[in-house]
Amino acid sequence: MPHKETNPVKDFVSQNNLLPSLSVFRYSGKALNLVWTTSKKLTFAIAIFTILGGILPAIIAYLGKLIVDNVVLSSTSGLVIGNSWEQSYSSLRYVALEACAITIFAACQKGQVVSQSLLRVKLGQRVNEMILEKALTLDLTHFEDSEFYDKMSQARSEASSRPLSLISRTFGLIQSGLILFSFIGLLLQLSVWAVFILIIAAIPSFIAETKFSAHAFRLFRWRSPETREQNYLETLLAREDYAKEVQLYQLGDMLLSRYREIFVRLYKEDRNLSLQKGLWGYILGLFSTAAFYIAYAWIVxxxxxxxxxxxxxxxxxxxxxxxxxxxxxxxxxIGGMYEDNLYLANLYEFLEQPIHKSNGSLKKGIHQEGIVFENVTFVYPGSKEPVLKNISLHLKHGEKLAIVGKNGSGKTTLIKLLTRLYTPTSGRILLDGVNLNDWEVDVLRKRIGVIFQNFVQYQFTVGENIGVGDIESIEDESEWEIASEKGMAKQFIQNLPERFGTRLGKWFKTGQELSGGQWQKIALSRAFMRKKADILVLDEPTAAMDAEAEMNIFNHFRSLTENKMVVLISHRFSTVRMADKIIVIEEGEILEQGSHEELLKKNGRYAHLFSLQAAGYK
Ligand SMILES: Nc1ncnc2c1ncn2[C@@H]1O[C@H](COP(=O)(O)OP(=O)(O)OP(=O)(O)O)[C@@H](O)[C@H]1O
Known part of the structure; x- marks a missing residue:
């Protein structure tokens, strides 16, 4: 089990720490600010209810005393019969007052519960939005880093409830403080010893509580990878996109038993913690019971x-x-606040994680020289071997480049660098004479239209699935039509029940599933939607299409991509041959480059692969 801690939080959650270090409360101020800015009205209401709820119990207890004393006085003074109305009136007045106080107290308690539940909903939404906004600023590298992913899942799983919990507890503490202050005032009339017994008896349970809070938190953090694995197994078992394969390969039992194994392991730790917590809670709670009966006997x-x-x-x-x-x-x-702070530390650790973005500011190139790779080498973060080595190439404006190579040779990685999802480890990529890193990222991204092999199948309408290619025209039906025509999707879209308005996928009611090739046509249309882009990057754009559709696209390829630079990855040589320039990549290096004719003449790797595929069609 990966019980590793690589985090500053561990500094204040050491196993032997019985009492919380004060540093752990450093997130209270931030949480208060978060709650206050989420809803001033609700926070204010909770504060008022808390204060009233803190003062009323002592008043109620005092009224109780007045009632009993009045009744005893009346019954012992022998005037009960003689002047019964007057005596009853004075006692009943206190009864009525107590009833009023109780009614107000109940209203305060209910008000507090209602305000808190409303605030909880608002706060949950706000914190989730903060986490998602942060997620939007992350690089692809972060999403591929499992430790970072754990941090995000931890932040998401608990953090939305913790700020309110912290604030409720803070208010609760103020309320308890007020109640205690007034009670101590009353008890002091009996004896200072009564106050002393009250305080001493409660301390052991507090120490136990805090110790177990820290322990529970440690478990929560350690378990993040397991919890994530459980979520993943749930997804495999319960999602429609995996169901086909899970059923046909009969993976269900195996996946379910892995899911159970994780539960059993986690449950064992939970059970031990709960048993220890319960046992210690009971033993230390006996101190309080003993103290109460000592005080009881004394008062009697x-x-x-x-x-x-x-x-x-x-x-x-x-x-x-x-x-x-x-x-x-x-x-x-206080123990709970300590625990809340631990969880909030997680949230703020995630939110405050510095993101080093290399964002340039240039909006224009220096000269129109297209795309240039200069000695580009790239190593994926966390790995040692370079995936691309010394890549140099030049693609002029309007030129079409095809990349061929074996699986895993580095083709997709090359386009990840070109689209600036990653930065080269060494060497440079220039667009119109400017290093990609110096371009303003939004300007750069607007110039590029891309379809990856595993493009996203949004569970939106057909129109939106195409429209996402150009966010500014996402709702523009005439643009959808043009793009779908270019992407060969128009014909089948006409036959869908609500044409562009048909919802795709099976997640939602009325959703319509498409075939692999139809989805690919949608993706291609999405790329054509990006009209302002002058660089089109297509990773296996026609792999799932029928032969006719593919031929149609490539017959019109030049007119469809006029004035655009195209980078095309394909294993189909019928497609590749139409490019102006072809590069053959092997193990991250360019083995050959030239036009189709040049490479055939060269009679090297490309010529060999081409003849292999051509022979298959004979
Ligand atoms: N995110 C990643 N982190 C680490 N290594 C990666 C990552 N993505 C790909 N690789 C590795 O980089 C190498 C090149 O992968 P790439 O996807 O570029 O190949 P490709 O030529 O596009 O293959 P295919 O033809 O199968 O699509 C592979 O060995 C792969 O294992």
Whole structure:
């Protein structure tokens, strides 16, 4: 099990730390600000309810004492019969007052619950938006880094509920503080020792609580890879795109048993933690019970000896019992705040992760020389071997380049560099005389239209699936028509139930599934949607299309891509031969380059591969 910690949080969650280090509370201010800016009205309402809820219990206890004392006075003064209305009136007045106080107290509690639940929803949305906004600023490298992914999943899984929890606990603590302050005021009339017993008895449970909070958090962090694996297995088992293969290869039982194994392992740790927490909670809780009964006996003795009245006895008992639970609630709040801060540390660690973006500022090239690769070498982050070595090539404006090579030779990587998803480890890529890194990224991206092998099949309408190619015209039906015509998709779209308005995929009701080739036509149309782009990058754009569609596209290829530079990856030589320039890549290096005729004449690798494929058609 990968129980590794590579994080600053571990500094304050050391196993032997019984009491929380104060540094852990550093996120409280940020959380408060987050909650306040999410909804000032709701935060204010919670604050008011908290304060009222903190003051009322002591008033209620005091009114209880007044009622009992009044009743005892009336019954012992022998005037019950003689002046019964007057006596009853004064006691009943206190009863009515107590009823009012209880009603207000109940309203405060309900108000607090309702405001908190509303705030929780708003806050959950806000924090999720913050996480997603951050995700949008990330590089592809981050998404491929499993540790970073863990951080993001941890942030997402708990962080939306923790800021409110922290604030509720802070308010809860203030409320408990107010209640305790007023109770202590009442108890001091009995004795300072009563206050002392109250405080001492609650401390052991607090220490246990805090220790187990830290332990639970450590488990949460360690487990992130397992939790992610469980989510992945769930996806494999329950999503329609995987169902075909899972059923046909009969993978269900194997996947389910892996899923169970992870659960059993995690459950064992959970069970141990819960058992320890429960046992220690019970043993240490006995201190509080013992303290209460000592105080109870003492108050009874004081009442019998006539030092305090019956009303005072009732009040002290209520105050002591409630004081005890309030005090332990306050300490639990502190423990909980500690725990919330640990989880929030996760969130802020993710949000504050510096993103080193090399964003240039140039919007225009220096001269119209097209794309130039100068000695480009690239090593994927985390690996040692270069995937591309010393690549040099030149593609002029309007030229079409085809890349051929075996699987894994580095073709897709080359276009990832060209589209600036990655930066070369050494060497440069220039567009119109300017290093790609010096281009303003948005300007650069607008100039490029790309279809990857694994293009995205959005579960949106047909029109939107094409429209995403140019976000500015995403809703423009006339543009969809033009692009779908170029991408050979128009014909089948006409036959769909709602043409461009048909929703694709099976995730949503009324969704219509397309064939692989139809999806590819949609993807190609998406690339043609990018009218302003003068660089078109196509990774196996016709691999799933029927022979007729493919031929149609390539017969019109020149007119479709007029004035555009095209970089095309294909294993089909009928397609490749139409390019002005062809490069053959092998193990990350350019083996040959030239036009179709030149390469055939050379009688090298390209000529060999071409004749192999041609022989297959004879
Ligand atoms: N994100 C990545 N991290 C590390 N290595 C990678 C990554 N993507 C690809 N590779 C490795 O880089 C090499 C080149 O991959 P690339 O996808 O560029 O090949 P390709 O020529 O496009 O192959 P194909 O014809 O199968 O599409 C492969 O050995 C692959 O394992």
């Amino acid at each position: 003795i004081e009442t019998i000896s006539g030092k305090i009245t019956l009303g005072e006895m009732t009040m002290y008992l209520v105050v002591f019992r409630q004081g005890q639970s309030t005090f332990s609630a306050a300490l639990t709040s």
